[in-house]
Amino acid sequence: MTVTIEELSRIEPDLRWIPMQGEVTADFLKRKALAGEANEEALHTVAFEAHRILGRCVPPKETDGEATGLVVGYVQSGKTLSFTTLTALARDNGYGVVILIAGTIDNLKSQSEDRLKQDLAITDEPGQPWVLIDNPAIQNSGFEALKLQLSRWRSPSVSQRKKKTILITVLKQHQRLANLVECLRHHSINLHGVPCLVIDDEADQASLNNCAAKNQKTNQNNLSANYREVTNLKAVLPHHTYIQYTATPQAPLLIALADILSPDFAETLTPGQGYVGGETLFANHSPYAKVIPPGEATATAASHPTAPPALMDALRTFLLGACTHALAEQNSNRAMMVHPSQQTAPHTQYLDWIRTPIREWKSRLSVPVLRADLQAQFVGTHADLQRTVGDALPGLDALFSKMDEVLDTVMVREVNSTGKGAAPIRWGDNEYWILVGGQKLDRGYTVKGLTVTYMPRPLGVGNADNIQQRARFYGYKAGYLGYCRVYVRDEVRAAFEAYVEHESFIRSELEAMRGQPLKEWKRKFILANRLQPTRRSVMGIMLDEVAAADWLHPKAAYVNRVAVTANRKVFETFVGHLRNNFEELLAHEADPDRYLDKRKDSPRNKLFEAVPLAQAYAQLLEAVQLSTSEDATEGTAMLVVLGRLLAQNPDETCDVFLIGDLQPQNRSLRKQSINQVFSGKSPNTPDRAILKYCGDRDLHTEERVSIHLRYFQFIKSEILESDASLDVPWFALHIPDNLKKRILLQSDA
Numbered sequence: 001m002t003v004t005i006e007e008l009s010r011i012e013p014d015l016r017w018i019p020m021q022g023e024v025t026a027d028f029l030k031r032k033a034l035a036g037e038a039n040e041e042a043l044h045t046v047a048f049e050a051h052r053i054l055g056r057c058v059p060p061k062e063t064d065g066e067a068t069g070l071v072v073g074y075v076q077s078g079k080t081l082s083f084t085t086l087t088a089l090a091r092d093n094g095y096g097v098v099i100l101i102a103g104t105i106d107n108l109k110s111q112s113e114d115r116l117k118q119d120l121a122i123t124d125e126p127g128q129p130w131v132l133i134d135n136p137a138i139q140n141s142g143f144e145a146l147k148l149q150l151s152r153w154r155s156p157s158v159s160q161r162k163k164k165t166i167l168i169t170v171l172k173q174h175q176r177l178a179n180l181v182e183c184l185r186h187h188s189i190n191l192h193g194v195p196c197l198v199i200d201d202e203a204d205q206a207s208l209n210n211c212a213a214k215n216q217k218t219n220q221n222n223l224s225a226n227y228r229e230v231t232n233l234k235a236v237l238p239h240h241t242y243i244q245y246t247a248t249p250q251a252p253l254l255i256a257l258a259d260i261l262s263p264d265f266a267e268t269l270t271p272g273q274g275y276v277g278g279e280t281l282f283a284n285h286s287p288y289a290k291v292i293p294p295g296e297a298t299a300t301a302a303s304h305p306t307a308p309p310a311l312m313d314a315l316r317t318f319l320l321g322a323c324t325h326a327l328a329e330q331n332s333n334r335a336m337m338v339h340p341s342q343q344t345a346p347h348t349q350y351l352d353w354i355r356t357p358i359r360e361w362k363s364r365l366s367v368p369v370l371r372a373d374l375q376a377q378f379v380g381t382h383a384d385l386q387r388t389v390g391d392a393l394p395g396l397d398a399l400f401s402k403m404d405e406v407l408d409t410v411m412v413r414e415v416n417s418t419g420k421g422a423a424p425i426r427w428g429d430n431e432y433w434i435l436v437g438g439q440k441l442d443r444g445y446t447v448k449g450l451t452v453t454y455m456p457r458p459l460g461v462g463n464a465d466n467i468q469q470r471a472r473f474y475g476y477k478a479g480y481l482g483y484c485r486v487y488v489r490d491e492v493r494a495a496f497e498a499y500v501e502h503e504s505f506i507r508s509e510l511e512a513m514r515g516q517p518l519k520e521w522k523r524k525f526i527l528a529n530r531l532q533p534t535r536r537s538v539m540g541i542m543l544d545e546v547a548a549a550d551w552l553h554p555k556a557a558y559v560n561r562v563a564v565t566a567n568r569k570v571f572e573t574f575v576g577h578l579r580n581n582f583e584e585l586l587a588h589e590a591d592p593d594r595y596l597d598k599r600k601d602s603p604r605n606k607l608f609e610a611v612p613l614a615q616a617y618a619q620l621l622e623a624v625q626l627s628t629s630e631d632a633t634e635g636t637a638m639l640v641v642l643g644r645l646l647a648q649n650p651d652e653t654c655d656v657f658l659i660g661d662l663q664p665q666n667r668s669l670r671k672q673s674i675n676q677v678f679s680g681k682s683p684n685t686p687d688r689a690i691l692k693y694c695g696d697r698d699l700h701t702e703e704r705v706s707i708h709l710r711y712f713q714f715i716k717s718e719i720l721e722s723d724a725s726l727d728v729p730w731f732a733l734h735i736p737d738n739l740k741k742r743i744l745l746q747s748d749a
Contacts, residue, residue, distance in 0.1 A: 015055030022092030256540025
């Protein structure tokens with residue numbers, strides 16, 4: 001599991017410095033391996049990525065400096081393991097302070113803090129490399145501990161081994177953060193020369209400035225409370241790197257580039273073996289995703305005196321999965337999550353809908369006739385599980401032998417931030433849980449052994465990152481994936497399905513920018529209709545939506561001689577490549593029946609069929625110069641769409657039409673835009689019996705991408721002056737409807 005210098009030296013671009021794996025990191029990884037939480041290969045990946053992240057940070061031997069990094073994982077994929085490894089590695093490499101900003105509510109902070117204490121083996125025993133300080137304030141003992149440990153850290157008389165790393169955990173709440181800043185600003189505290197690492201867990205939530213969009217409109221500088229204190233914290237640390245951990249990076253990527261929290265670099269995390277995410281649960285025709293009918297999604301006591309059918313189906317599915325678990329006598333949890341609304345009022349109704357049948361079923365199990373009748377109600381559920389579990393699924397008789405035990409032990413309870421639902425789940429008390437809750441079951445909350453989710457919540461305002469954070473049903477579930485089901489509205493299912501490509505594209509873009517200044521990346525996203533990347537209140541970068549037209553082509557084919565000359569070379573090289581390497585694909589004339597052409601006074605169009613799209617992408621579309629901002633925007637969108645198509649299918653092909661066999665065609669210009677680019681039907685009639693030419697726009701297929709290449713000569717005008725004789729290369733691109741994407745691009749405004 002040791003990460004070697006040789007491995008790190010091969011990283012490109014180079015790291016700022018090479019972190020060394022020491023005793024603390026080695027012991028931590030060894031404990032994780034012995035606990036069986038991950039195999040050696042997975043732990044090596046975690047350690048390697050932690051080295052790579054730390055190597056992008058301000059080097060600990062520099063006297064001062066600051067940087068901001070973004071680390072992107074998947075929902076419930078092991079971000080906590082990553083930043084714990086990063087914390088251990090920081091200790092090994094001389095960082096004096098590590099600050100973890102964790103959780104917007106106490107239970108989420110405690111969840112992260114408990115993991116840190118357990119994983120880093122932090123105890124009260126002497127000889128520890130850590131001093132853990134929780135929510136320090138001038139008025140509490142944390143401040144005194146902070147002063148003492150920083151004094152020891154800076155003292156030349158204290159050996160390096162006895163200098164403890166101060167591990168501060170603080171709630172992401174403005175007053176708690178302000179208390180920490182007050183401590184660090186105190187005249188008795190000296191942080192110069194003390195390398196600090198600040199880890200912001202779920203950094204896209206509550207840390208960013210929610211007044212950013214309003215400030216743009218009013219030209220003011222309002223700051224939301226948490227943002228103000230996070231920036232104050234950065235300002236008080238002379239040597240630090242602020243690391244933003246999140247599974248949904250849209251908001252940090254879309255704050256203004258001048259914002260102090262705009263990341264300088266980005267790294268992505270690799271999920272471990274056995275991780276199950278959207279690619280599996282929301283694949284096309286996925287057997288794991290179930291649609292809640294509209295009437296049931298909005299069910300109330302008035303419309304449904306008893307539980308809606310989809311909820312009952314979900315409950316039966318969970319109970320049979322729990323029976324399998326009981327039959328195998330496993331020492332773990334199985335859980336069902338019901339997430340009807342952010343509001344707490346509907347939770348009582350759902351609790352009643354679930355508890356009532358469980359009570360009735362328990363009473364019926366003791367009567368043989370009623371028991372048989374009840375078992376018959378599970379036949380369809382058993383058959384559905386058979387589709388995904390396969391031969392490993394026990395027979396229904398065997399499963400029902402454990403139904404008494406499961407119904408007697410399953411705990412149904414509410415989970416909320418306040419009131420009776422606020423108490424923490426004591427997972428060790430019981431194997432089987434059904435949790436009904438709202439906002440608390442969103443971001444950051446871990447439901448152990450979750451198999452079945454019933455979530456009738458609507459799409460809402462359609463912020464993609466918020467929707468993705470509801471996916472508590474993702475995680476390391478490969479061992480029991482067959483028992484997993486997610487019940488959502490159809491529109492929500494479509495949103496999760498579309499998010500898979502959105503997320504994949506973001507990660508591929510960030511990986512392409514690895515080691516490079518992230519502020520130089522022009523933001524771009526693929527996103528489904530009705531969705532926005534994130535909440536508008538934090539956005540400092542505006543996005544333009546590029547409409548998916550039937551045809552994409554430059555509007556200004558001629559702007560200057562340099563562009564025309566360069567594009568002519570691109571055309572000549574690409575067409576020469578086609579003629580030399582794909583002669584067998586050349587149809588000497590485009591099929592006159594399919595692409596009707598009976599003209600006698602015009603050169604025939606030529607067609608190369610099924611040319612590798614990768615060749616056209618690299619040699620033509622990526623190389624051609626587009627001189628106006630409008631054309632460049634459309635060109636970028638075109639490359640995004642085709643790049644994703646090639647990422648999914650590298651062998652994708654396209655048709656290349658040589659219009660008029662590349663003989664120049666006369667056109668006029670109107671304000672540098674071509675007047676009537678495409679030759680139309682001749683005559684303009686739908687009657688093919690008298691049609692001589694189908695028109696340029698009909699030269700395409702719906703099976704694959706089509707590209708038109710041609711040359712224009714423009715009627716002399718004042719715009720062109722002496723350049724009128726130039727043969728101007730021009731292209732058009734047709735993308736079939738099933739391949740079109742909605743593209744959002746960083747605005748040039």
